[in-house]
Amino acid sequence: MAKPLLAHTIAAPAFFGLNTQESGVTLQEGFALAANNCVIDKQGRLSSRKGWSTTSNKLDTVVDDNVGLNLLGLSNFKDITGTDTVLSWNATKFFKGTTELVTLTPTTADTIAAGNWQTATLNDHHYFFQRGYLPLVYTNETTADTFESVSVHTGTTTGSQAANTVLAAYGRLWTADTTANKTTVWFSDVLDGTDWSTGTAGSIDISSVLTQGMDEIVALGAHNGNLIIFCKDNIIVYGDGDNFQAGMTTSSLTLVEVIEGVGCVARDSVQNTGEDILFLSNTGVRSLNRVVQEKSLPMRDISKNVRDDIIEAISYETLANVKSLYSPSNAFYLLTFPETQQTFCFDTRSSMEDGSFRATLWPVILIKGFLAKDRQVYLAMPDGVAEYKGYTDNGSSYEMSYYSSYFDLGAPNTNKILKKIVATTVGISGQNFTLKLGYEYNATYFNSTITLDEGTVYEYGVGEYGEAEYTGSVLVNKQTSPAQGSGDVLQVGFTSEINGSSLSLQKLSIYAKQGKVL
Numbered sequence: 001m002a003k004p005l006l007a008h009t010i011a012a013p014a015f016f017g018l019n020t021q022e023s024g025v026t027l028q029e030g031f032a033l034a035a036n037n038c039v040i041d042k043q044g045r046l047s048s049r050k051g052w053s054t055t056s057n058k059l060d061t062v063v064d065d066n067v068g069l070n071l072l073g074l075s076n077f078k079d080i081t082g083t084d085t086v087l088s089w090n091a092t093k094f095f096k097g098t099t100e101l102v103t104l105t106p107t108t109a110d111t112i113a114a115g116n117w118q119t120a121t122l123n124d125h126h127y128f129f130q131r132g133y134l135p136l137v138y139t140n141e142t143t144a145d146t147f148e149s150v151s152v153h154t155g156t157t158t159g160s161q162a163a164n165t166v167l168a169a170y171g172r173l174w175t176a177d178t179t180a181n182k183t184t185v186w187f188s189d190v191l192d193g194t195d196w197s198t199g200t201a202g203s204i205d206i207s208s209v210l211t212q213g214m215d216e217i218v219a220l221g222a223h224n225g226n227l228i229i230f231c232k233d234n235i236i237v238y239g240d241g242d243n244f245q246a247g248m249t250t251s252s253l254t255l256v257e258v259i260e261g262v263g264c265v266a267r268d269s270v271q272n273t274g275e276d277i278l279f280l281s282n283t284g285v286r287s288l289n290r291v292v293q294e295k296s297l298p299m300r301d302i303s304k305n306v307r308d309d310i311i312e313a314i315s316y317e318t319l320a321n322v323k324s325l326y327s328p329s330n331a332f333y334l335l336t337f338p339e340t341q342q343t344f345c346f347d348t349r350s351s352m353e354d355g356s357f358r359a360t361l362w363p364v365i366l367i368k369g370f371l372a373k374d375r376q377v378y379l380a381m382p383d384g385v386a387e388y389k390g391y392t393d394n395g396s397s398y399e400m401s402y403y404s405s406y407f408d409l410g411a412p413n414t415n416k417i418l419k420k421i422v423a424t425t426v427g428i429s430g431q432n433f434t435l436k437l438g439y440e441y442n443a444t445y446f447n448s449t450i451t452l453d454e455g456t457v458y459e460y461g462v463g464e465y466g467e468a469e470y471t472g473s474v475l476v477n478k479q480t481s482p483a484q485g486s487g488d489v490l491q492v493g494f495t496s497e498i499n500g501s502s503l504s505l506q507k508l509s510i511y512a513k514q515g516k517v518l
Contacts, residue, residue: 017358056384072115074371108149120168131164169222170248230264325370397499415515433496439487
């Protein structure tokens with residue numbers, strides 16, 4: 001007597017994101033063991049990420065393209081009139097613009113040989129800070145760009161005393177982490193980032209509030225009317241007791257809380273989302289989420305499902321090179337490790353029950369800096385400024401891949417012989433993808449390559465509602481031929497070369513015949 005087919009459907013594959021932390025044997029099917037070059041889109045589908053395209057096609061002093069430009073950072077200066085100026089830099093030079101890069105030469109006594117700048121805008125001036133160099137200030141108040149060094153901190157006359165981190169908040173600049181002093185936060189006078197010795201300028205020495213030995217300040221943040229001081233192993237919170245005023249009264253600053261045992265290890269990993277602050281600790285990406293009712297600052301590990309991968313990436317990286325981005329329009333937090341060319345993408349639309357964020361990985365992509373401006377994302381790339389758009393990497397294809405967890409089709413004690421796999425995808429006619437099937441935790445897969453043909457076109461696929469992810473797209477069910485082999489557990493893979501068009505994986509249905517009882 002013939003046995004009925006076993007049927008199993010993975011709806012919204014990788015809806016929970018990448019999980020390399022738990023055992024693949026017991027992993028819930030909503031997780032993925034691999035999710036490369038993907039994002040979780042607003043419909044909850046696993047979709048190909050956008051690509052990048054170099055927009056700065058020439059330099060004002062160079063005739064050919066910008067090969068070897070090696071940009072290390074980006075920032076946006078919005079002046080008092082609302083005009084945006086995108087600024088970028090490498091180890092020795094500064095530029096402005098996103099198409100034709102114009103070289104800017106700051107007036108400074110320092111010979112600049114490093115490009116680890118952090119920027120902040122205060123009162124129509126854009127400031128650049130980096131340890132070992134006098135800070136720079138850029139303004140376009142006149143017809144010509146003004147870019148020069150400024151002296152900061154009382155008695156400072158040499159670049160060796162310049163701070164490494166800067167924050168513009170509550171009407172003043174806050175800086176910390178000089179070569180000689182790792183435990184003091186300096187703050188400027190109100191609305192004057194060049195005055196550090198008169199008016200209400202001053203400093204905070206945190207050494208007296210640390211309870212478990214000394215620590216070093218890495219970064220600064222502002223949240224819920226408080227000043228957040230990120231050290232390597234502690235987080236210190238100061239406030240003035242009045243969250244309803246326009247500024248912060250520095251004369252009444254008081255210690256709110258010291259969070260011990262967790263800190264920030266990379267200055268440029270700190271991103272304020274408006275409701276939270278995300279940052280990289282030595283145990284993964286953390287969330288600083290204030291619960292006002294409890295008057296406490298609980299910590300959430302948002303990289304819980306890829307924690308060991310993050311920790312391994314930290315061990316290989318020069319932490320000053322770690323960069324991050326929060327993009328409200330894309331609803332993701334990106335964290336890139338240039339040494340291993342890995343960028344982790346965390347979906348910020350909502351957190352899972354354990355407080356973690358759904359993660360995917362963008363491998364083999366070298367990004368040195370980020371900028372979110374309006375609804376656009378810009379990248380600092382070796383050959384210039386690039387924009388996150390389209391579905392090629394500067395004209396080259398890239399591979400999107402997904403591998404499910406292992407599952408037994410609800411019959412753990414029998415062998416299964418696959419009869420068919422049905423993939424429901426959203427893409428453009430003519431796109432190819434490959435379905436893979438593996439048995440028994442074996443890395444050898446049976447492959448079946450499929451080409452999307454014409455299917456049901458979305459109602460809003462063309463015309464005024466033709467958004468990029470839907471334009472010309474088709475929803476198609478495609479079926480593979482049976483693969484040879486059998487086993488008690490199965491794993492499904494999905495790969496595609498993305499070359500100009502997006503592709504989303506909506507559902508996978510697996511049908512298998514029951515074999516012998518184990």
